[in-house]
Amino acid sequence: MNASYQAKDGLPPDVFPAQIPIYMGHYHYPHTVEGTSITYIGSPYQVSSSEAGQQKRLLLLDHHWQISSEIPLNIGRRFWNFHTMFPAAAATPDSSSSSSGDESSSITDTEGILDPA
Secondary structure (H helix, E strand, C coil): CHHHHHHHCCCCCCHCCCCEEEEEEECCCECCCCCCCEECCCCCCCCCHHHCCCEEEEECCCCCCCCEEEEEEECCCCEEEEEECHHHHHHHCCCCCCCCEEEEEEEECCCCCCCCC
């Protein structure tokens, strides 16, 4: 799941007690389902290019199972989106098509070279 996709299968949120915090996994995008106490913790690092720009986190819970703090995680490979004024077709000499305007591309940083920290 990412910011543009919401799962339609599984249990409806109203089967979970509203007053008890629920922490779940699997989905990579860290978020809390609006209007519920259901929090998806997210993956600890970016797994695919659809996660470019997502800040990953570690959640610390108190003795009441409430989130006491969030620690930003900057580990693992990172994906970056960038825009260029040059058509992508111009970058490939064997391309027979051409286009104009902004082009969107992505890059993967597996060595931590682009780490902004």
